[in-house]
Amino acid sequence: MRWNYRGWRSVGLMQKALVIFLLFVILPTIGVGVLVQYWFNEVLRDQFIGSTKRGLDTVINQLEEETALVEDIADYLILSPDMRNFLRTSPPLGRNEAEIRKQNIAGFLTFQLMSKDYIKSISITGFNGSSIEMGEPFNGDESAWLHRADNRKGGIVWSAAYTLDSDWGGSERLISLFRVLNSYSETTKPLGRLVIRLDESSIENLLKSGVFKEKSFLYVLDENGETILQPEHLPGGFRPDGKLLRKLRTEGGSASTLTIGKARYLTFYRTMEKTDWQIVAMVPESIVNEETRGLKVLTAVILASILALAVIALIRFHYTIIRPILRLKRETNRVKLGDFSARVPIESNDEIAELNRKFNDMVFTIQELVEHKYKLELRERESELKLLQNQMDPHFLYNTLDMIRWTARLEKASRSSQLIEMLSRFFRSSLNNGRYRTTILEELEWVRSYLYLQQRRLGSKLSYSLFTDADVAGAITLKASIQPLVENFLKHGWDRSKPVNTIAVRCYAAEQGEIWIDVRDNGRGLSTADAESVRASLRRSSDGIVGAMGNIHERLSIFFGEGYGLEVVQSSGDGAWIRLRIPHTQEGD
Incomplete structure (x- = not known):
């Protein structure tokens, strides 16, 4: 167990995720899906059987009502005085009275035919020679059923389905009620015969409305098992026999499964109380499968969707968690090896x-x-x-320049003497005794010496101004932080098209303890693209900036810290505006 645990610890993160998803997501989902599918199939089958039973019971009750109404017609005719008098043998009726009785009976029968569309015709044949034919006229042999009715001596006989020719054209399948009409006062005395013919298709459609009309098979048998109604196309020539009927009666109202050939059928059994008819309905199980196929497909789609979502979740888990962790591990190794360019993307x-x-x-x-x-x-x-290169004694340079300056004065060359004096100050300021720090005032003195010499060279074409607040004059800055910007203007920003090129340096205290040094000129300036490029380089790193501005920004950022340095405030064809930002610190702070 310990070895297996160590082996599991050595497995990669992706492999662990696959195993976890397989054991705890995919396999349980498949197992639950199979169980749900099985349970769902059973539930749907039970629901189908239950709905079929209810539908079959409903239509059988309706059929019992219809056959009871037909039998009620026969009972009414026996009790009807008009019928008794119309069929009596003695004393015979007069012609007028017979016609009146016949019209009364015909009116009653007409009402029955109009109100019950499943009754095709009603025939009354009296033994006294009188007869009434109402409804569709038929021709054919009904002697077998009439004979049965005679043997029943007033009892009702329901026929099996049989065919008669209609005078209205074609042939019809009928199920008929046959009865001998006996005298009401002398119950053993027959007066005539009654035949009420019903449309077989109406009865069959009524019964099939409780099951499935197209693919179901329906049998109606009498109490002796004789066929009253059967489907035209029997499955494999099948017909319910006595053994099957006894089995169905034993099982009661539950549905049985019957196999005929290679097909399986759900079999339903019902009886009709008044007629003693036995109803056997057979529904192919394929219909059940077809009816539930949509729900099965839906269940399968839901299961497949769950599995697909699980796979998508695994893929998403890989890309959002595992992959970033592995990438972070890879970049950490790069940092470990000294590669500080390692970065991981941030995507969320x-x-x-x-x-x-x-x-x-x-x-x-x-x-x-x-x-x-x-x-x-x-x-x-x-x-x-x-410092090593500048270790030569600066006094030699200063003394030599002083000697030249005094020689110029003795020769009355005051202008040359002044120029030499300013050059001496410039060199003294540039050396600064080897120190890299200076004050703003000392830096401005160096700039003033430089601009004085340049103005003597350029004359009235150059105008300059230097200003500093007294509060910031003693503040610390780096040597050569302002003078290179002035020199940069004279070398690269000089505009020959302008009569006077002006440069102004202004040092003042700003907010949050900062000192701003603005260097503004009216020279050629920088193009918009060049200005944006310089600004972008300053925001990223000073390594991408070359020349005086890059050197100044880098030195100020290193010495004073991040956030300080050089920035381009404005630049156009009318000149440039460069700003130095340094903290307000005095010597000794």
Whole structure:
């Protein structure tokens, strides 16, 4: 068990997810789906059987009512005075009275025919020679049934289905009631015969309305098992026999399953109380399957949809959880090997995305710290090299320039003397005793010396102004942070088309303890595309910026920290506006 546990721990995350989904999602879903399908089939089968029973009971009750109404007609005719007098043998009726009796009976029979469409015709034949024929006229042999009725001596005889020719055209299948009409006062004295013919198709359709009309098979048998009504196309020549009827009677009202050939049938059995007819209805199980096929398909579709959703959930789980974790593992290994360009994409706002975001921030912070430390060390090495290169005694340079300046004065060349003095100040400020830090005021003095010399070269074409608040004059800045911007203007921003090129430097305190140094000119400036490119490079990293602006931004960011440096406020064909942002710190802070 311990070995298996260790083996499970060594399995990959994707394999674990597959096993978990297989054991706890897919297999249970299939098992539950099969059980639900089986249970659902049984429920649907029971519902079908129950609905068929109820429908069959309903139509049998209706058929019993219809046959009872037919028998009631026969009973009424026996009790009717008009009928008794119309059929009597003595004393004979007069012609007028016989016609009146006949019209009364005909009116009653007409009403019955009009109100009961399943009655095709009614025939009354008296032994006195009188007769009444109402409804559709038929011709054919009914002697067998008449003979049975004579033997019953007033009892009702229901025939099996038989065929007669109609005078209205064609032949008809009928089921008829035969009865001898006896005298009401002398019950053993026959007066005539009554035949009420019913449409077989009406009875069959009525019975089949409780089951399925097209594919079901319906048998109507009398109390002796003789066929009264049977389907035209028997399944395999089948006919219910006495053994089957006894079995169906024993099982009561439950549905039986009967196999005929290769087909299986649900068999229903009912009896009619007044006529003693036995009803056997056979419904192919294929109909049950067809009726429930839609629900089975729906169940299968639901099961397939659940499985599909489970697979989609697994795929989604892989892409939203497993894959990001594996990708995070891969990028962590890259960081471990010293590759700080490793990043993981953030594609959502969930916990995994938050973890990726924290990882990216961590790697970026580590990269910044490493680069910051590396650049500081590099700048220290450069400063040490420059100090070594500048170890020559600066007093030699200053003394030589002073000698030249005094020689110019002795020769009364005051302008040359002044120029040499400003050049001496410029060199003294640039050396700054080897220090890389200076104050804003000292930096502006260096800029003033540079602009003075340039103005003597360019004359009235150059105009400049330098301003600083007294509160920020002693604030710390880096050496060569303003002068390169001024020099950059004279080298690259000078507009020869303008009579006067102006540059202004303004140093003042801003909000949140910052000092802003604005350098504005009216030169050629930067194009819109170049200005946006410089701004984008400043936002990303100073590594992409070359020249004076990139050098100044990088040095200020390294020395003062992130958020400080250079920014392009405005640039167009009318000039450029560059701003330096540094913290307000004094010497000793």
